[in-house]
Amino acid sequence: MYFTGIIIAISTFVTIGIWHPIVIKTEYHWGTRPWIIYLIIGLVCIISALFIENTILSAIIGVFGASALWGIGELFSQKKRVQKGWFPMNPKRLADYEDTADTSR
DSSP states (O other): OOOHHHHHHHHHHHHHHHHHHHHHHHHHHHTTTTHHHHHHHHHHHHHHHHTOOOHHHHHHHHHHHHHHHHHHHHHHHHHHHHHTTSSOOOGGGHHHHHTTOOTTO
8 A cells, every 4th residue: 555645645734734823823923024934934845845856755845835835825814814803913013903904893
């Protein structure tokens, strides 16, 4: 039996599960400013995956990089979710939300 697909699927599931709280914590503590770090991590991982011969490792690194790139959009979406009141707002960063706050509430 070949377990490559199952290993990659489980790794993808775990990677997405790891990135979800990372995005939430990043937005809470630093806002959307770290998006460039997500971009660098994503590009480095994806480019690295091109040079890794092992299929499973290459796929895991590639998925991690793609998740980092996806996280950029989620970081900005998370800010909107905070503004809607769906997630807690960092009281130390209230000024970050005043400029773009939804006044229709």
